[in-house]
Amino acid sequence: MHLRMILAASLLCLLGCSDFIHPVESTPEPTEYSFNYWLLQRLYLYEDELADLPEEGDSVQVLYSSLKDPYTRYTPPAKSESVIVSSTTSMIEGDVGMRYQTNTNLEHPITISRVFPKGPAGRAGVPRNGTIISANDVELTGSRAKAVYDSIVDYSKSIDIRVAHNNDTALYKLEKETVYAPTVFVDTLYEDKAKGYPGIIFISIEGFKLKTADQKSGTYGELKSYLDSTTSDKRVRILDLRGNPGGHISQCLDMADLFVKEGKLSTRHLRALTFDGGSMHVTSTVKAKAGDAGESGKFLIFANKGSASCSEIFIAAVTETTDIPLVGSTTYGKGIGQSMFLTYNGGLATITDIEFLTPKGNSYHKVGIVPKYPCENGINNNDCAARVASELYNVKIPEQDQNVLAKQSSRQIEDYPNPEFEGGAIEWGNLF
Secondary structure, eight states: OHHHHHHHHHHHHHHHTHHHHOTTSOOOOOOHHHHHHHHHHHHOSOGGGGGGSOSSOSOHHHHHHTSSOTTOEEEOHHHHHHHHHHHHBOEEEEEOSEEEEEOTTSSSOEEEEEEOTTSHHHHHTOOTTOEEEEETTEEOOSTTHHHHHHHHHHHOSEEEEEEEETTEEEEEEEEOEEEEOOSEEEEEEEEEGGGTEEEEEEEEEOOBOSBSSSTTTHHHHHHHHHHHHTTTOOSOEEEEOTTOOEEEHHHHHHHHHTTOOSSEEEEEEEEEEOTTSOEEEEEEEEEOOSOOGGGSSOEEEEEOTTOOTHHHHHHHHHHTTSSOOEEESOOOOOOEEEEEEEOTTSOEEEEEEEEEEOTTSOOOTTTOOOOSEEOOSOTTOHHHHHHHHHHHHOOOOOSSOTTHHHHSOOSOOOSSOOTTOOOEEEEEOOOO
């Protein structure tokens, strides 16, 4: 609300300050259409399209749909708050703080794949990899188990689940609440200490959010906390960005800085507002600062076609300035970013106004970033990254790890970002 008031006041000053100087002359109050037209004319990156925009009209959606860029969009006031929440936080309303996966070949198909430590399930001690036998006294069996469980969670505030784990069964009484999910998950795979296999650590980074389980520093805070607490761990670590559609620019750049000692992290060309309401072109460069825990150790970055935008900023920054290689398949290729503006009537304008270049000055837009070690087959298979880690760092791994599937993250690893593209490379825009 504070930002909305600032924007509204700024707009009134820009479009109506003459009223204060010449009270007799009246400047019409801007409409939602005229305000968005004004923003686009001053900020939209592809200026050659702007001459064809109709200066007057009734539909803001039609105004935006006439642009070729799919990431420049308008959200009406009724939906702007939910879009802001989903793009800036990992907040889940009415949740018990855990994920599950299903296997219909089992009598009880639902297995708990993640437990969020700070959520109701984590505080209650619900075990990861446990099997949910029943919920609210309804046994969960057969092909309809998932639908039945989802319905119970959707329509009940209190959920009592009976969980089988390690030959024991226990009842957990959970109350739904607003949960901030983690966005960084750590798993150790390929480990068998008895046979001399130290394991490989997979650090799954699912987005770049400002407010997550770490409500102060977001995804960056989660990753930094993990790195700072494991400086003595000398095992190979794989930064898994597969299916990560991006997020906030400040987050991915700060996270890249955790691994880079010095030099450029990224360069951006952008259109920005001047203090008198005009438009200017700006070029800025972000540089690394030394002294972070990720600057030493054995790392790989794992990506695929679903690694986009802010993920690509991170990947380019780290791989072009360190010896950390990229494994997987060519990334999505979104080298542009958007700024978000609350509009005059409380809508949300998301406008492409930034072009990104790698530390070496290369553009990857519509091209993607090519891995040094490609995974030709089974690009979503952890084995590919593990084999590269074994070759580079001489780490021992089993030929076939039968337990890997049971230990993998439950998230669905996508080859392409969601069509709605809720990630991207985003930052908040300011009129001044």
